[in-house]
Amino acid sequence: NAGVTQTPKFQVLKTGQSMTLQCAQDMNHEYMSWYRQDPGMGLRLIHYSVGAGITDQGEVPNGYNVSRSTTEDFPLRLLSAAPSQTSVYFCASSYSSGGASGETQYFGPGTRLLVL
Amino acid sequence: GQQVMQIPQYQHVQEGEDFTTYCNSSTTLSNIQWYKQRPGGHPVFLIQLVKSGEVKKQKRLTFQFGEAKKNSSLHITATQTTDVGTYFCAGPNSGGSNYKLTFGKGTLLTVNP
Numbered sequence: 001n002a003g004v005t006q007t008p009k010f011q012v013l014k015t016g017q018s019m020t021l022q023c024a025q026d027m028n029h030e031y032m033s034w035y036r037q038d039p040g041m042g043l044r045l046i047h048y049s050v051g052a053g054i055t056d057q058g059e060v061p062n063g064y065n066v067s068r069s070t071t072e073d074f075p076l077r078l079l080s081a082a083p084s085q086t087s088v089y090f091c092a093s094s095y096s097s098g099g100a101s102g103e104t105q106y107f108g109p110g111t112r113l114l115v116l
Numbered sequence: 117g118q119q120v121m122q123i124p125q126y127q128h129v130q131e132g133e134d135f136t137t138y139c140n141s142s143t144t145l146s147n148i149q150w151y152k153q154r155p156g157g158h159p160v161f162l163i164q165l166v167k168s169g170e171v172k173k174q175k176r177l178t179f180q181f182g183e184a185k186k187n188s189s190l191h192i193t194a195t196q197t198t199d200v201g202t203y204f205c206a207g208p209n210s211g212g213s214n215y216k217l218t219f220g221k222g223t224l225l226t227v228n229p
Contacts, residue, residue, distance in 0.1 A: 042220055042221035043204065045216065048216055050215065058216070094215050105215075106161070107160070108158060
């Protein structure tokens with residue numbers, strides 16, 4: 001299994017440009033999430049999905065859209081990039097094991113985005 | 117909203133010294149997870165604690181979950197250069213589902229050989 005894959009690894013955008021960060025997992029996990037990581041801020045949840053066709057907002061959703069048409073894929077769209085979206089983006093997946101001893105998250109390698 | 121606080125933000129140690137990072141939640145947690153992120157890498161799951169007062173060990177790493185299930189700690193005995201990285205704790209948002217986690221800001225550990 002490849003686990004969680006993300007493309008591209010690096011990207012430079014100009015303000016106002018749009019782009020899609022790709023995320024795919026081959027573990028048949030129900031849950032997928034997008035986080036952004038900024039220096040000193042830890043990991044902040046952008047959007048998440050509990051299954052195909054179901055998405056919801058996390059802590060910092062503004063400026064980002066997501067969709068989940070298949071179990072495997074969970075792309076993150078930046079509609080009009082801004083310098084404040086310069087960050088490292090991580091996609092993660094997990095599965096439901098039920099009960100309090102629940103799901104651990106498997107992270108992809110990340111996409112480093114610079115918006116000029 | 118729920119907050120997860122971690123201290124210290126940075127810790128520099130000499131190889132062989134011990135290291136501890138502390139995690140405190142503003143709310144009671146159903147469980148807490150710990151992740152490690154090597155420089156330039158992605159977070160990797162280390163362990164999950166579920167029970168009040170639980171203590172788990174992984175070789176030189178000892179993880180504790182507080183009695184009130186609002187705090188946790190990670191202790192590394194006799195650090196090695198391979199321990200370098202940022203250690204994060206994370207707890208589920210209100211509702212208890214782990215697919216929606218709140219992460220602490222992490223503790224960056226550097227080790228001088």
